[in-house]
Amino acid sequence: MTARPISQGLEALRRLAAEGGAESARAVGKLVGIDAALESVEAIASPAPEDLCAIAQGLGPELVAVGMELVGPLFGRLLLFVGATDAERIASRLVPAAPAGSLDALGESALVEAGNVAGSAFVSAVARRVRAPLLHGVPRLTRGDARACIAELGGPGGGPALASRLRCAGQPALLLFLPAADRVPALVAAMEAR
Numbered sequence: 688m689t690a691r692p693i694s695q696g697l698e699a700l701r702r703l704a705a706e707g708g709a710e711s712a713r714a715v716g717k718l719v720g721i722d723a724a725l726e727s728v729e730a731i732a733s734p735a736p737e738d739l740c741a742i743a744q745g746l747g748p749e750l751v752a753v754g755m756e757l758v759g760p761l762f763g764r765l766l767l768f769v770g771a772t773d774a775e776r777i778a779s780r781l782v783p784a785a786p787a788g789s790l791d792a793l794g795e796s797a798l799v800e801a802g803n804v805a806g807s808a809f810v811s812a813v814a815r816r817v818r819a820p821l822l823h824g825v826p827r828l829t830r831g832d833a834r835a836c837i838a839e840l841g842g843p844g845g846g847p848a849l850a851s852r853l854r855c856a857g858q859p860a861l862l863l864f865l866p867a868a869d870r871v872p873a874l875v876a877a878m879e880a881r
Contacts, residue, residue: 696875700849701730703816703878704864707809708851711767711862714808715801719780721856729850736834736842739863742850743833746770746859750833751790753802754840756824757810761874763866764841765809765823767802771830773858774798795828802826805862817877846871 709725716723731738743750747770754766769777771790778794781801790798806823814821829839846868853860866874 696871697730697732697847699875699878700847700864700866700871701728703813703874704728704730704849704851704862706816707812707864708853708862710808710812711805711851712853712855715805715853715855718801718804719777719855721780723853723855726852726854728852731848731850733845734848736837739837739842739848739850740833742848742863743768743837743861746833746861747772748832749830750774750836751798751828751830752836752840753799753805753826753828755802755806755826756841757821757866758824759819759821761810761813761817761819761821761866762870763846763864765806766837766840766861766863766865767805768833768836768861768863769855770858773855773860774830776858777801777855790830799826799828802828809862809864817874819877841865 705728712723712725749771750768751774752768757763778797781797803826810821810823846866849864851862
């Protein structure tokens with residue numbers, strides 16, 4: 688089989704990210720008890736770190752991000768971003784006893800769990816689509832501007848970026864799927880074989 692250039696499979700990857708993003712939104716909405724939905728997915732063939740920063744900066748000057756490595760046949764990263772104020776609201780819904788207006792250790796733990804739920808839902812949707820077992824690593828949380836969060840959790844690895852824009856209780860969130868460049872042809876082929 689001849690490997691396809693990434694650009695030829697970009698639309699297929701965008702559809703895959705849409706399935707995963709929609710599933711993530713449903714799972715987080717159910718966990719937090721809010722309305723959550725996928726709004727759109729943007730595919731970027733070969734993003735530079737500043738491209739990802741520009742996308743995430745639309746959420747506000749200070750962000751909270753949860754990131755995880757994707758392992759198994761699908762390598763790469765999955766990053767979930769929310770504005771810091773929205774993160775505090777989500778944490779207070781998950782942990783009502785947490786101090787209002789702050790993200791203490793308990794609130795951060797709740798946000799990591801919400802990221803874990805979102806990541807698991809995304810990975811499960813992708814696994815069903817490509818008919819392969821997929822896993823994600825342990826979620827990590829960071830806080831700062833878009834550049835600091837991406838630097839801490841890992842930026843583009845030479846492959847495409849799929850930016851799923853979510854709306855959670857009326858507030859924006861972003862799920863970035865960054866598949867490893869060397870895995871993209873096999874991922875696109877697995878989707879087409881279905």
